Amino acid sequence: MTASAPLLAVDRLRIEFPTRRGTLVAVHDVSFEIARGEVLGVVGESGAGKSITGAAIIGLIDPPGRIAGGEIRLEGRRIDALPPAEMRRVRGREIGAVFQDPLTSLNPLYTIGRQLVETIRTHLSTGEAEARARAIALLEEVGIPAASRRIDQYPHQFSGGMRQRVVLALALCAQPKLIVADEPTTALDVSIQAQIIQLLKRLCRDHGTAVMLVTHDMGVIAETADRVAVMYAGRIVEIGPAADLIHRPRHPYSIGLMGSIPSIGGSVERLVQIDGAMPRLDAVPSGCAFHPRCPRAIERCRRELPELRPAGATRAACWLAGSPVEQAA
Amino acid sequence: MSALVRLTDVARTFDVSAPWLDRALGGKARALLRAVDGVSFEIPRGETLGLVGESGCGKSTVARLIVGLHAPSRGTIEYDGVALAGPGADSVPAGRRRQARRSMQMIFQDPYASLNPRWRVSDIVAEPILAQDARPPGAAIGERVRGLLAQVGLAAADGAKYPHQFSGGQRQRISIARALATEPAFIVCDEPTSALDVSVQAQVLNLMRDLQRRLGLTYLFISHNLAVVHHVADRVGVMYLGRIVEIAPTPSLFAAPAHPYTRMLLDAVPDLRMTGTARTAVTGEVPNPLDPPSGCSFHPRCPFADARCRSEIPMLRDASTGGKVACHAVDEGRLAPRTPAVR
Numbered sequence A: 001m002t003a004s005a006p007l008l009a010v011d012r013l014r015i016e017f018p019t020r021r022g023t024l025v026a027v028h029d030v031s032f033e034i035a036r037g038e039v040l041g042v043v044g045e046s047g048a049g050k051s052i053t054g055a056a057i058i059g060l061i062d063p064p065g066r067i068a069g070g071e072i073r074l075e076g077r078r079i080d081a082l083p084p085a086e087m088r089r090v091r092g093r094e095i096g097a098v099f100q101d102p103l104t105s106l107n108p109l110y111t112i113g114r115q116l117v118e119t120i121r122t123h124l125s126t127g128e129a130e131a132r133a134r135a136i137a138l139l140e141e142v143g144i145p146a147a148s149r150r151i152d153q154y155p156h157q158f159s160g161g162m163r164q165r166v167v168l169a170l171a172l173c174a175q176p177k178l179i180v181a182d183e184p185t186t187a188l189d190v191s192i193q194a195q196i197i198q199l200l201k202r203l204c205r206d207h208g209t210a211v212m213l214v215t216h217d218m219g220v221i222a223e224t225a226d227r228v229a230v231m232y233a234g235r236i237v238e239i240g241p242a243a244d245l246i247h248r249p250r251h252p253y254s255i256g257l258m259g260s261i262p263s264i265g266g267s268v269e270r271l272v273q274i275d276g277a278m279p280r281l282d283a284v285p286s287g288c289a290f291h292p293r294c295p296r297a298i299e300r301c302r303r304e305l306p307e308l309r310p311a312g313a314t315r316a317a318c319w320l321a322g323s324p325v326e327q328a329a
Numbered sequence B: 001m002s003a004l005v006r007l008t009d010v011a012r013t014f015d016v017s018a019p020w021l022d023r024a025l026g027g028k029a030r031a032l033l034r035a036v037d038g039v040s041f042e043i044p045r046g047e048t049l050g051l052v053g054e055s056g057c058g059k060s061t062v063a064r065l066i067v068g069l070h071a072p073s074r075g076t077i078e079y080d081g082v083a084l085a086g087p088g089a090d091s092v093p094a095g096r097r098r099q100a101r102r103s104m105q106m107i108f109q110d111p112y113a114s115l116n117p118r119w120r121v122s123d124i125v126a127e128p129i130l131a132q133d134a135r136p137p138g139a140a141i142g143e144r145v146r147g148l149l150a151q152v153g154l155a156a157a158d159g160a161k162y163p164h165q166f167s168g169g170q171r172q173r174i175s176i177a178r179a180l181a182t183e184p185a186f187i188v189c190d191e192p193t194s195a196l197d198v199s200v201q202a203q204v205l206n207l208m209r210d211l212q213r214r215l216g217l218t219y220l221f222i223s224h225n226l227a228v229v230h231h232v233a234d235r236v237g238v239m240y241l242g243r244i245v246e247i248a249p250t251p252s253l254f255a256a257p258a259h260p261y262t263r264m265l266l267d268a269v270p271d272l273r274m275t276g277t278a279r280t281a282v283t284g285e286v287p288n289p290l291d292p293p294s295g296c297s298f299h300p301r302c303p304f305a306d307a308r309c310r311s312e313i314p315m316l317r318d319a320s321t322g323g324k325v326a327c328h329a330v331d332e333g334r335l336a337p338r339t340p341a342v343r
């Protein structure tokens, strides 16, 4: 490992689902990096490939899905082809995971204390008493009131928001360097969502943990992310600093996406509308996959696939995004 | 300004007791859940009332009470001057009530669950027309269905397809076409875009606005998403544990929220234009509706609560913002509406 290596490097990742009617490519040539302590937001419409990209990083792609190409490196070390036992160690110790439904991360039959203590003892060499003390401290840190009493309760005895706090404690308890959080607040009410986002931000800042934050909620990204990747039909179409991508998007899809979001900060008569829908995996258009919906498409877009290249402060995969015409507009 | 819809002190209680035998053996009391507890509002013709609040606060129950899927435990629901439920409803001829009911329709969150998967789209859209007393001739129905599909941006050929052949946004268009089939004046929309991606949500919201302009529709628009309600509503009601705690014209509710819960909700919304802004921390959770706090049910989470708040339920009163607020602190002048400059 070199000092300059990013914490996480995803390089030309390709994920396929073999089906009876041929192979579906869910993720194409996706490349990005996450630096230590950085929050990368990943956005896009459902089916864009966000979750499956996150699943690849934590080694949990549901079969028959498989990584069909590319590499994933954590601190310079490849983790995309590790034997299952070793990947289990990486997951938990080095990469934590938080999902939309806290119940997928919690075993309903065990007290939360038992789950925390087991995870701590699996990954860190501590004794039972020390692990329990650490578990209580963590529960306090994530804002569970009366932690020393509630540690002996079962997941169903907690509200949805409190459960997601417990999951954050579980994800953090082995002090991982990266957390993959897939729609961690989507199932929660706004006031609870705000608390969980604040908590995630504070914990990661205090522990220096990096986060890959997958969400379809641009507001959550705006508040949390340092950089943002926008996915469309299995590819990253734009990536760059959060403020630039939100306020000065360059890819026509990102521009449409930002304009379609109603905001309390301003009033518009009509929202920007991107007509049509994202294509299904078995019918991805030729060239730029966005071309049938793109208001600016030119002939070339139908034939040739644009690569990510510098456009303003971001990088965009669009034939027009870097052109002088665009800059003048 | 005539109100098309008027609710007066409407309440609905659900009996959520354990079965009788369990109660007898376990010594448990009967449990009554006040899902909606004294809600009053009016919706003027052609306007949109937005209803917001966290899950379980009673939004869907209000919707179901209005369209007649639940009967109120108390209070009056009037539509176009006709009492549909509550005292006075019995003296209204049944035909008159039926006519009023037919003039309202409902759109649900889940366009997957609300469309019969075995029916063709044209049959789904035609069904409410066929259910009418005066059923038009077959050819006229086909013509009308094609017109409805066109109105929501679907092709005539789409009528021959089944719901599974459509995306989520297109299915919501089908629901809207079906809702429009009986030429309603009022549509209750319960989280109509909550299951949709934002770009598709924009399509549906734009369509709903166009239809409102074109057909003079009145909407009750329910959502947990404040930004969506801000975009669609003329007035907004904020609900907490079965009650409306604040109701006001949209611009003033968002610019100068008066009720502490409204302020908290607004502080909780992550917004695109607020990159990196720090706001007041949101705390606490909605209490168990089976055991609501005494007095003002928001008092355990409220930074302005005092002894009176813990014992006396605040009533909805006119506020200086042009809306109504149910809060002792606002009432007593202890708490001024937040000024627009702060946000």
Ligand SMILES: Nc1ncnc2c1ncn2[C@@H]1O[C@H](COP(=O)(O)OP(=O)(O)O)[C@@H](O)[C@H]1O
Residues within 6 Å of the ligand: A017, A024, A026, A044, A045, A046, A047, A048, A049, A050, A051, A052, A053, A062, A063, A064, A065, A281
């Ligand atoms: N088990 C599976 N079999 C076939 N296709 C799948 C499977 N899981 C995911 N996919 C497909 O992969 C694509 C990306 O899915 P996903 O990563 O879940 O999207 P997102 O999280 O962006 O909504 C989708 O088109 C989805 O249908």
Ligand SMILES: Nc1ncnc2c1ncn2[C@@H]1O[C@H](COP(=O)(O)OP(=O)(O)O)[C@@H](O)[C@H]1O
Residues within 6 Å of the ligand: B014, B015, B016, B033, B034, B035, B053, B054, B055, B056, B057, B058, B059, B060, B061, B062, B289
């Ligand atoms: N049919 C029912 N039987 C028992 N309880 C119900 C029923 N419908 C709703 N409730 C309860 O009433 C409260 C309000 O529910 P609802 O109107 O669905 O809220 P919202 O739509 O705001 O999420 C909740 O506590 C819910 O559990």
Ligand code: SF4
Residues within 6 Å of the ligand: A251, A252, A253, A288, A289, A290, A291, A292, A294, A295, A296, A297, A298, A301, A306, A317, A318, A319, A320, A321
């Ligand atoms: S490459 Fe062409 S079709 Fe694709 S986003 Fe750019 S302009 Fe539109």
Ligand code: SF4
Residues within 6 Å of the ligand: B259, B260, B261, B296, B297, B298, B299, B300, B302, B303, B304, B305, B306, B309, B314, B326, B327, B328, B329, B330
């Ligand atoms: S009545 Fe009292 S507790 Fe309720 S919102 Fe107002 S100040 Fe807070």
Ligand SMILES: [Mg+2]
Residues within 6 Å of the ligand: A050, A051, A052
């Ligand atoms: Mg997903």
Ligand SMILES: [Mg+2]
Residues within 6 Å of the ligand: B059, B060, B061
């Ligand atoms: Mg509801």
